[in-house]
Amino acid sequence: xxxxxxxxxxxxxxxxxxxxxxxxxxxxxxxxxxxxxxxxxxxxxxxxxxxxxxxxxxxxxxxxxxxxxxxxxxxxxxxxxxxxxxxxxxxxxxxxxxxxxxxxxxxxxxxxxxxxxxxxxxxxxxxxxxxxxxxxxxxxxxxxxxxxxxxxxxxxxxxxxxxxxxxxxxxxxxxxxxxxxxxxxxxxxxxxxxxxxxxxxxxxxxxxxxxxxxxxxxxxxxxxxxxxxxxxxxxxxxxxxxxxxxxxxxxxxxxxxxxxxxxxxxxxx
Amino acid sequence: xxxxxxxxxxxxxxxxxxxxxxxxxxxxxxxxxxxxxxxxxxxxxxxxxxxxxxxxxxxxxxxxxxxxxxxxxxxxxxxxxxxxxxxxxxxxxxxxxxxxxxxxxxxxxxxxxxxxxxxxxxxxxxxxxxxxxxxxxxxxxxxxxxxxxxxxxxxxxxxxxxxxxxxxxxxxxxxx
Numbered sequence: 326x327x328x329x330x331x332x333x334x335x336x337x338x339x340x341x342x343x344x345x346x347x348x349x350x351x352x353x354x355x356x357x358x359x360x361x362x363x364x365x366x367x368x369x370x371x372x373x374x375x376x377x378x379x380x381x382x383x384x385x386x387x388x389x390x391x392x393x394x395x396x397x398x399x400x401x402x403x404x405x406x407x408x409x410x411x412x413x414x415x416x417x418x419x420x421x422x423x424x425x426x427x428x429x430x431x432x433x434x435x436x437x438x439x440x441x442x443x444x445x446x447x448x449x450x451x452x453x454x455x456x457x458x459x460x461x462x463x464x465x466x467x468x469x470x471x472x473x474x475x476x477x478x479x480x481x482x483x484x485x486x487x488x489x490x491x492x493x494x495x496x497x498x499x500x501x502x503x504x505x506x507x508x509x510x511x512x513x514x515x516x517x518x519x520x521x522x523x524x525x526x527x528x529x530x531x532x533x534x535x536x537x538x539x540x541x542x543x544x545x546x547x548x549x550x551x552x553x554x555x556x557x558x559x560x561x562x563x564x565x566x567x568x569x570x571x572x573x574x575x576x577x578x579x580x581x582x583x584x585x586x587x588x589x590x591x592x593x594x
Numbered sequence: 595x596x597x598x599x600x601x602x603x604x605x606x607x608x609x610x611x612x613x614x615x616x617x618x619x620x621x622x623x624x625x626x627x628x629x630x631x632x633x634x635x636x637x638x639x640x641x642x643x644x645x646x647x648x649x650x651x652x653x654x655x656x657x658x659x660x661x662x663x664x665x666x667x668x669x670x671x672x673x674x675x676x677x678x679x680x681x682x683x684x685x686x687x688x689x690x691x692x693x694x695x696x697x698x699x700x701x702x703x704x705x706x707x708x709x710x711x712x713x714x715x716x717x718x719x720x721x722x723x724x725x726x727x728x729x730x731x732x733x734x735x736x737x738x739x740x741x742x743x744x745x746x747x748x749x750x751x752x753x754x755x756x757x758x759x760x761x762x763x764x765x766x767x768x769x770x
Contacts, residue, residue: 326705326756328724334705335725339616343625347611349604352633356640 443468446482449590454484454495457584458577461486461493480593490572492564497585501554501593511547521583527551529583534559544575546582554593558585603643606652607636614660620721621664623710631667635660657726658736661718668714708758716751723748 326334450466465485480499485492500506511517511530518531527550534543540562547557560577577585585591611632618628618635638659639652709717715737722733723744730748734741 326752326759328752331705331720331752331755332724332727335620335709335721338703338706338709339619342612342616342619345612345615347608347632349607349611352607352636353600353604353640356637359637360641 446480446591450482450484450497453588453590454486454585457581458486461488461576463487488576490576493576494561494565495577495585496559496565497591498557498559499554499591499593500557501552505553505555506547508549511549515545518579523548523587525551527587529586531579531582536561536563542575544577544579544582546579546586548583548586556586556588556591558582599643603640606656607639610653610656611636614656617657617721617726618660618664620706620709620725621661621714621718622667623706627667631660631664635663638663654732654735657722657728658738661722661736664718665714704759704762708755708762711758711761712751712754716747716754719744719747720751720755 447466447468451464454466455461455464463486466482467485468480468482479501482497482499484495484497486494508520508528508530512532515532515534518533520528520530522528527548530547530549532545532547534545536542543559543561545557545559547555549555558577560575560582562572562575614635615625615628615632618631619625622628622631635656639656642655642659709720712720718737719733722728722736723730728736730741730744733744737744737747739747
């Protein structure tokens, strides 16, 4: 078979072509409908994927945010009085407002300091607090938290007392590098007062920390020491343990807070 | 799609639908399937009509789409299981000269039947070269291969077609 015969054969093969009933408008309508369906399918897939991603994020966040060592954070028997989860980035916001444990819930103690140092610090705090804040009775101090990640860098202690206006509590943070905050971080998100320079050239900063209600406030004095450590003393207008008995004033003055914060015997070493 | 584009596509579709169906028929050997292939190809062409680079050669692009659509169809399982017995249905002779018309019908059916025995890609090359009268370069574009491949496929296709024709003729002779 030659190429010419092939050409002729192919022409002849389509000789009995049936009539064409082609409707261009119907074809275009069909194409547009298919395009719309494809868009709907794509939108559905996008929404589905977004939903899966969102659900995955929501479900995985609690696992990511939960600390690996909850014992170090849960310092106050589940009803956390102060929270210091890791190195504070913005400082003050992590120490207030305080949750409200029930009055029957005792403050627990988690110790990581060497036994002798712990006892020494506790005993000294009880005596020193009574001296600095006259009129207080039943003064009791507890080291409530020692961050195990920074055994020599972060200690939180609480001092309980009774005052003529009722029961009260003071929280003391002793922190050193690398978890100690800077003066700049200290004033982030809180109202800072006029700093007071100490005889040795160091500075004590003051801040007012808003609480969960307008009447609940905390006064903090932070002593930024020359060795890089920071001692913060915070007193509240209410008893932070049960969260009741809101008073008009904070039971400790700025000076009393400063004296405690700058006490050289309140140190990590 | 803009109105102007839609009008251009409509004009193209109306003008080329018959030619595309004929080519599709030579590919697949069935007018119903050819109609489906033509419609499907034009649908795909509508979706791609906005591509400016194909505006200058919509016919070549349409042929390419048609060929791809047919090859895709052949790969589908329900197409693969289809078996053809090679028998051509009787067609009424409308010609005034029964002898001449019969001869023409015989030649037409013989080529068509033989063409269906040629492998798909070789068949496509033969149709594009000898029915559409396309040069080798355009066939290469439509097939998505090199010109050398087109030439070799053409040569093999012709050999396969001649063998199929001889086989069919021998079968007819033996049968008669």
